[in-house]
Amino acid sequence: MRLGLTGIRKMAVRPQARRHAGPAGIGAMLTLALAAMTMTLAACDAGSSAAGSTAQAGGKADASGHAQVNARADMSASGNAGVESQANASSASGSMATSTVGVSARETGQTRAQVYESVRQMTALGKQLFFDASLSGSGKLACASCHSPDHGFSPANSLSVQLGGNDMHRTGMRAAPTLKYLQSVPAFAEHYHESDDEGDESVDAGPTGGLTWDGRVDRGSDQARIPLLSSFEMGSTPAKVTTAVKAAPYADAFRVAFGEHIFDSDDATFKAVLQALETFEQTPELFYPYTSKYDAYLAGKAHLTQAELRGLQVFNDEKKGNCASCHISQRTMDGAPPQFSDFGLIAIGVPRNRALAVNRDPHFYDLGACGPERTDLKGRAEFCGIFRTPTLRNVALKKSFFHNGIYHSLDQAVRFYAQRDTNPEKFYPVSKGKVQKFDDLPQRYWANLNTEPPFDRKPGDEPALDEAEIKDVVAFLNTLTDGYKAGDKAGKSTAAN
Numbered sequence: 069m070r071l072g073l074t075g076i077r078k079m080a081v082r083p084q085a086r087r088h089a090g091p092a093g094i095g096a097m098l099t100l101a102l103a104a105m106t107m108t109l110a111a112c113d114a115g116s117s118a119a120g121s122t123a124q125a126g127g128k129a130d131a132s133g134h135a136q137v138n139a140r141a142d143m144s145a146s147g148n149a150g151v152e153s154q155a156n157a158s159s160a161s162g163s164m165a166t167s168t169v170g171v172s173a174r175e176t177g178q179t180r181a182q183v184y185e186s187v188r189q190m191t192a193l194g195k196q197l198f199f200d201a202s203l204s205g206s207g208k209l210a211c212a213s214c215h216s217p218d219h220g221f222s223p224a225n226s227l228s229v230q231l232g233g234n235d236m237h238r239t240g241m242r243a244a245p246t247l248k249y250l251q252s253v254p255a256f257a258e259h260y261h262e263s264d265d266e267g268d269e270s271v272d273a274g275p276t277g278g279l280t281w282d283g284r285v286d287r288g289s290d291q292a293r294i295p296l297l298s299s300f301e302m303g304s305t306p307a308k309v310t311t312a313v314k315a316a317p318y319a320d321a322f323r324v325a326f327g328e329h330i331f332d333s334d335d336a337t338f339k340a341v342l343q344a345l346e347t348f349e350q351t352p353e354l355f356y357p358y359t360s361k362y363d364a365y366l367a368g369k370a371h372l373t374q375a376e377l378r379g380l381q382v383f384n385d386e387k388k389g390n391c392a393s394c395h396i397s398q399r400t401m402d403g404a405p406p407q408f409s410d411f412g413l414i415a416i417g418v419p420r421n422r423a424l425a426v427n428r429d430p431h432f433y434d435l436g437a438c439g440p441e442r443t444d445l446k447g448r449a450e451f452c453g454i455f456r457t458p459t460l461r462n463v464a465l466k467k468s469f470f471h472n473g474i475y476h477s478l479d480q481a482v483r484f485y486a487q488r489d490t491n492p493e494k495f496y497p498v499s500k501g502k503v504q505k506f507d508d509l510p511q512r513y514w515a516n517l518n519t520e521p522p523f524d525r526k527p528g529d530e531p532a533l534d535e536a537e538i539k540d541v542v543a544f545l546n547t548l549t550d551g552y553k554a555g556d557k558a559g560k561s562t563a564a565n
């Protein structure tokens with residue numbers, strides 16, 4: 069069943085000079101036909117690559133989802149600046165056979181084989197770094213502590229915000245997101261126009277892209293710097309990181325990958341660490357395998373249950389969930405699988421999470437793109453309260469939802485959309501009989517709140533989704549978990565990935 073949703077995109081047209089946001093993010097740059105290399109990465113990818121051969125066998129469109137993965141390995145630490153490699157996955161079996169590393173090879177005087185080898189080394193190192201708690205100030209926190217491979221690289225626990233800092237008791241203000249499907253997040257742009265092959269270029273989709281909830285960095289390497297140095301996360305320093313890497317079992321491999329003198333400077337070592345993490349995060353099998361039941365369904369290899377199909381319909385219906393207007397559910401015009409996000413930054417008025425330590429201060433607000441974590445748009449009122457639309461792929465593996473982790477079940481998250489405006493008392497505090505709607509956004513920014521369906525109602529109206537439809541949408545969201553194998557009932561992963 070194909071629902072004819074063409075061109076559902078936000079229509080906030082503001083006349084602006086057209087501009088393409090360059091590729092950004094983790095993915096954009098990366099590289100590699102990494103997939104082509106049978107990775108020696110053990111443990112966490114065992115499940116997903118096995119599953120890949122089943123569900124990914126979805127024909128050309130699936131393959132094109134992997135196609136044209138661009139990788140740029142800025143290996144300046146080793147003196148090989150600007151290595152750029154292009155990988156082209158053309159095989160329908162997902163084996164990403166064809167790859168062209170010619171460009172890089174030409175530019176840097178390296179052979180194709182050398183470029184592949186560098187990427188392979190960095191990926192393997194990045195993986196070890198990702199799981200290495202000795203990089204943190206406390207010695208107890210690794211990237212993987214908050215981004216668990218078994219949970220779509222989101223937290224294994226249900227805390228709204230994770231514990232960190234040198235005493236492992238500090239908290240920040242945001243829920244840890246999944247690290248999957250970041251490869252197509254565009255660089256942050258205040259005014260974003262789709263490329264020709266994806267949509268209507270003349271439409272300004274508004275602020276879009278960038279990594280983290282507020283889109284404040286564009287590259288995986290710049291992003292990795294944040295948790296490593298944050299006093300409430302890994303609380304480390306370039307010097308501590310260097311000491312840890314020098315003492316690590318992979319120290320020799322690090323020298324081989326980045327050069328004999330890499331440990332001479334803490335800054336060079338730190339930069340190399342960031343680079344390796346970015347490269348690891350672009351491993352297709354681990355981070356964007358497209359092996360969900362829904363991918364198999366799009367490829368004609370699986371059937372959705374009645375409940376899942378009804379959920380998909382409600383999800384897509386512009387008058388009901390309207391979810392797909394932001395969480396894109398259809399293939400792009402050139403056939404690439406949907407990312408379940410348009411990566412737009414949007415204000416949806418998520419309630420204040422009063423359980424967070426930062427919120428004990430009644431004057432504190434996490435306003436997303438206008439601060440306080442992000443600083444370049446400070447004072448720009450039109451950016452207050454907006455957060456980047458997350459992918460919904462693997463969302464069923466998460467245990468806390470929205471930027472402040474306020475909800476802990478998909479039912480609650482979907483119910484928020486369905487009933488926020490018809491039954492606001494269910495979500496916001498009530499004081500003296502009056503509902504304190506949008507209690508985490510000062511009133512002067514309410515103009516930024518989205519008012520499209522399902523946010524177009526008032527108390528007394530019918531909710532956009534009834535109880536059965538909420539359940540159906542949750543059933544559909546469960547089909548977005550990677551690792552589907554034909555025969556699985558709920559589309560849930562049986563493999564750890």
Ligand code: HEC
Pocket residue numbers: 094198209210211212213214215230231232240242243244245246247250278279280281282288291292295296300301302345441
């Ligand atoms: C204490 C928990 C914690 C640790 C440890 C941690 N992260 Fe995160 N991560 C988060 C949170 C919270 C966010 C969202 C931050 C924000 O929006 O300001 C995040 C965001 C990210 C993002 C951006 C995701 C997106 O949707 O744009 C990436 C990439 C990432 N982390 C990678 C890493 C890497 C690499 C490491 C190790 C160097 C790491 N994280 C360590 C909690 C953590």
Ligand code: HEC
Pocket residue numbers: 245383388389390391392393394395412413414415416417418455456457458459460463466468469470471472478481482485486518520521522541
């Ligand atoms: C106008 C754009 C828009 C629409 C429409 C929309 N979403 Fe979202 N969605 C977002 C944004 C933005 C966030 C993050 C908001 C935040 O945390 O402040 C989000 C977050 C979520 C989350 C939490 C994911 C996570 O990782 O924490 C879920 C689940 C979700 N949306 C499901 C839905 C469903 C189901 C619908 C339809 C009923 C829907 N969304 C409609 C933009 C949208």
